[in-house]
Amino acid sequence: MTPMQKLLQLPVNAMNMVKTAQDQMGQQDEAKSPVMTPDGGNHNWYNGEPNDPRHIRFGSGGGDQEERAHLEEGGGSLSSLVTQPLRHDDLKEMLDSNKDSLKLEAMKRIVAMIARGKNASDLFPAVVKNVACKNIEVKKLVYVYLVRYAEEQQDLALLSISTFQRGLKDPNQLIRASALRVLSSIRVTIIVPIMMLAIKEAASDMSPYVRKTAAHAIPKLYSLDPEQKDCLIEVIEKLLADKTTLVAGSVVMAFEEVCPERIDLIHKNYRKLCNLLIDVEEWGQVVIINMLTRYARTQFLNPNMNESLLEEGGGEKAFYGSDNDDDTDDEEDKEEKEKKKTEATAIVKRKPYVMDPDHRLLLRNTKPLLQSRNAAVVMAVAQLYFHLAPKAEVGVIAKALVRLMRSHSEVQYVVLQNVATMSIKRRGMFEPYLKSFYIRSTDPTQIKVLKLEVLTNLANETNISTILREFQTYIKSNDKDFVAATIQAIGRCATNIGEVRDTCLNGLVQLLSNRDELVVAESVVVIKKLLQMQPEQHSDIIKHMAKLTDNIQVPMARASILWLIGEYCEHVPKIAPDVLRKMAKTFTNEEDIVKLQIINLAAKLYLTNSKQTKLLTQYVLNLAKYDQNYDIRDRARFIRQLIVPTDKSGALSKYAKKLFLALKPAPVLESPFKDRDHFQLGSLSHLLNAKAGGYQVLPDWPEAAPDPSVRNVEVKESVPEWTKCSSREKRKEKKADKPFYSDSEGESGPTESADSASDTASGSESGSGSEESGSGSESEESNEESESASEEDEEEEGKKKKKNVEKIKARKPVPESESEPSSGEDVKKSEKKSKPRIGSSESESEEDDDSESESSESEEEESEEESEEETKKKKKTTASKPPSKPPKKENKKEKKEMSLLDFDDFDPAPSPSQVTPLNNFLSSSLVTDLEGLSLTDNVLSPTTIVPSGNLKTYELLHRITGEGLSVEYCFSRQPFSPDPHMVAVKIQFTNSATSEAKSLHMEDAKLQSGMRIKEFPEIEVLPAGETVSVVMGIDFCDSTQAANFQLCTHTRKFFVSIQPPVGELMMPIFMTENEFKKEQEMLLQSLGQLMGMNEITEKLTLEEKCQGEHAVVQRVTTAANLSRVPCGSDKECSHPVPPPPFPIHRFAGKTVTSGSLVLVSVVTKEDGAAQLTVNCEKMVIGTMLVKDILQALTQ
């Protein structure tokens, strides 16, 4: 702690340091200034117009122009900045001024200098003073400067530390994060303890963004002081357990840089990482996938070991599909060994290979990422599959890799390198895409060569003719390097595929007459290699080549010809000595490799045909003896001793012939990419074929799998996979009319599915589960687990789940019934009838909650659609019921109601007044609600009851952003008893996290002027899995402005806002039709005769299904909190004609705050035509209300 304290005190002392430093600087500048007088003009100019920074750029006068040139021209003029301290003087002055704009201008210029790579380090003291500047842009630029130069000026950099420490405590998460970013980027060793402390603190920050920054800071600190490793590992461990996708990528990155060997840290987080993967940002995905590849190699068994067994067993290799039929052809030695090894172990075990479910999980969860737009992600998945997947499944990556070939040429380059390596081991994989590797004349050479490599690797008996035809066009190319590569490729095809050897050879011989020397030379070299395979049949080719020695100048080619002639001199006995004669003539002018081959040729001829060549040989050897190159001299000396029999020469010379003319094995033309896969594919090391710094070796499969139970986690993960929720919804739609058993079972909330997933996982771990054998069933399972909704599979679990649900129900005081009395009442009724039904409806509504919190928008949309369907149904089912029964619909719990309504059909006695008797059923926590309800019940006749079941819930805090805490709100439409001018908002907290949330309260409300908030009482503890509702009041001042406030838990704060729909800003009032009409007239007259000022009329067309009275009433009351004006009075008083031809529906209410009347009438005419009239003093509210009701009616 002591160094810390010292540092905290430092700034005071350091301030003095700066002053002195500046003073010195200043003096220096003063001393220099006479020299700089020519530029004094500029100087003055700055002082002259210090107020307006734009003048610096756009002012008039010569000085300005010069200045502008400096600003924009870059390079040259700025280099003068370095030589002329005066410029810096200006900058300093600007920095010292108290105008932010000047400071900003100065900082911009300084940063521009840094960007251009100019030295600006002598401004350090002047810049560092501005670190606490209020202006955020200045501040940021100062940070940029600091990070760049702090390492050079460590002492002065310490000045800024206290600012950052303050920043670390800022309530704004961006400021906290950037303070930590800069603090950790300042490479000053003395602050290591401060950094450590800051990182530790930030690692448990509420904001995931700050935690992410902490993860980024870890490798920075590690590179600065490796001794902190142990402490840092602790932080990494902590952050690895973090559940947010934001942190995952960064912390794995830190893990890879600090402690890649601590694979044990991953165990507990493995499944979570696999499940989160799809939602992590792209860059994090790459890092995680690469790490998991390594992890899987240490933890799972080789999935291919059984297959190799099968192959060895013979005959069954097609078992896994046709894709890899060819693979056996190019099994490499190494793999063979591996095979044997694994075979051995497998035989010992006598146990079929079963893939670890976690291994499967990884493969399954990475596969969709092959569709990523990011090439690096695709490559990462591809290498994972290549290294980890069973052979039969590797094929899926080919398509994605071929797709990347369309990308930028750099991407192509890297991908082709990897494809080249893969295509050696798994040729079958890429064979269908052969044509995608065809070469265009516009490809860059390096791409061409790589494509050629792939084509060669893919060549086999069936496709060789097409490939060779393709090669023929390439040979004509103007790009000679490429042609040379093509010739080599032909050579390789010829060696690998016996059938085409002769064709290739003939083609190559034709190339010998090519005009281009490089082409010829390359052909010679390749022909030489091919001839070595079967020299006897090709003496005419050798003769032909012997003739070429006169023309070909390329040393390698000459050397090759000479070697050929020497080696097969017996096939060309007449020509060979002649060639040697010519060569002897030009010996001194030849290149070294040619000389060596001349000596070799001479020696071989001497041994076979000494009569003709003895003298020549001696001549050559003599020349070589005095050659400048000692290799040649040595060779000559050695050969002379060996072949020329003298007295001294030992026994060796007897064997000279055997030594020189031994049969040489034909060379194997191999791909340069052979065996490159011992490097992890996609890595830099693989690309360079050399181990790069920091490369983590890909371990070999273990012989026996380590204990898989280490990955078990006690806590159930709730997997936030928003991507999947909609699929669930879709399914729900389809299933709407299925029997509800399968329905409820098919749709389980994510928590439950995670539960079941881990259940199956652990189950199969212990019993070495057998369901994972065929790929077909596996994919099915993938659906089940990830989407948590495969009907058949989960049917078995149905009962268990139901129990769970019932348990939940027992624990909770019926949360649904709290939120909506009507549905709760239904539940109650059905409870009597059949228990399973309750279970199902409960679980459904739970499911609704879950998916709702995941994507509320789509859910809402959907429920609306459904509600339409439902209305129809209801019309049928409730035909016998009194019309007064308020339709319950358009709410979240749609489905439940639906099944319950069906149920109502069978119920012999549906009571017409079923809405009222709620009281005994409601929980005590909602007394106020209850009061409100009973009050309205008393006052209003049944016809005017506001259907309270159709409250729309809005999301306040998403489960993911809330870290397990999800908050919803709805406008309960009850009078808010503490203050009648407030709108009652019911807020429902659900804690789906694993730990309890404490002290939920709100603070820091940011409101528009006039708005008021009555806070809800603090909730002290909300245990995990529980739900609780509270009521708060907001006076929105009759505006639809949102009320913003912070929702606080004991650990975190969330910014949330509640925005009321205009329909919620009013409350119903009861009036008769006559009163309504009177009020309407009053309103119209109040503004003179200006019709339309507070009356808005819209014409609309009602859809068929909402033409009925109920539908209209229901829709209007849903859209706005109004009460219906009883229409019975209509008949009584004014109209003598009994059935009004066009019924008029009237609704009345008043705004909550100001009590202004809101009168709505809907006149329906034939064919669904209707007219909507809204009268309201407040025009804004009127207009908005019209819009909302219109929408409600026409949808």
Next chain:
Amino acid sequence: MINSLFLINPSGEIFLEKHWKSVVSRSVCDYFLEAKEKALEPEDVPPVIHTPHHYLISIYRDKLFFLSVIQTEVPPLFVIEFLHRVAEMIQDYFGECSETVVKDHMVMVYELLEEMLDNGFPLATESNVLKEMIRPPTILRSVVNTLTGTSNVGDTLPTGQLSTIPWRRAGVRYTNNEAYFDVVEEIDAILDQSGTTVFAEIQGVVEACVKLSGMPDLTLSFMNPRLLDDVSFHPCVRYKLWESERVLSFIPPDGNFTLMTYHVNAQNLVAIPVYVKQSISFFECGSDGRLDVTVGPKQTMGKTVEGVMVTVHLPKTILSINLTATQGSYTYDNGTKLLVWDIGKLNPQKLPNLRGSLSLQAGAPKPEENPSLNIDLKIQQLAISGLKVNRLDMFGEKYKPFKGVKYITKAGKFQVRT
């Protein structure tokens, strides 16, 4: 991971450098410049260069080299992809990616780079997040900033940075809600001398311009999704739904983005919209040659082929050419030996033809290979694969958006060998 970035112009001048870890001297670029000297074309510079202490990974884009310095193992594609993102970001912010633009906005580019990487690891690469942190320059804003003293730098954390949908910012509002989709298909093909197809495939991309308020949840479905053989998506698209139901379901980013790219099964025969009759010949004796190219419509599905352009890289030994075109005009650059014949609209009644003589340098041998022709074309209102968008549904928002789909077929890498 990524240590430093250097921007280098074609003449080898380093005009911007940014270091995310400790400073690496710019002399490290010398290795790269050396390799660049050796390469004939800028594209030929190897993307990965190994120097004694560093690895240099570079891309060439928009006539600029983006060179990054790496010290330890890192997936090369990771770096390459990031560098392309940098280029795209500059393009996105300033309308184009060029040396002058970068020099004009030096500080802003530098600030952006600062935000994009932290300690060499990508921090914020989504353009909507970046735009909330550092607002792109507009004339209006620069005036406002001068007057009010506000800055282009945001002081709150962009909402996208925290949400699970980082590509969309919260609180988007438009008065006109519109969603437009362009289905652009490119034909990649190699035709041989006789006009038969050696290789052809269709690569398509769905570009979207979505300007919708709030948080719309869109679902785009195709009439014939089975056509699509291989697809890649913007991160916003829900993979699972595509797999199970072949619909694109997504919450779109705000503004322009590439929704998906796809590949149409090469096994299906690809319709080739034009044919090319050509004869390029050089006479063995004498330094002379003839060129005769005719382009005509083939399988155009009844649409007009527009924007036809033929590009030929003539052999280096050509001295001069003398051609006449019956339609359009041609340009020839004697330095690069690049012949471009801009035809325009293809008229089936009167086929455009370009013919004339080529003269070779005296004494130069007859070129071995005839130059291949690269064809460019465009067909409006047609997706050559036959792909059709069925419908677009929006959930989650109440308003009715304007919706539009446009189809275009273009030539991709369309090459005719001669």
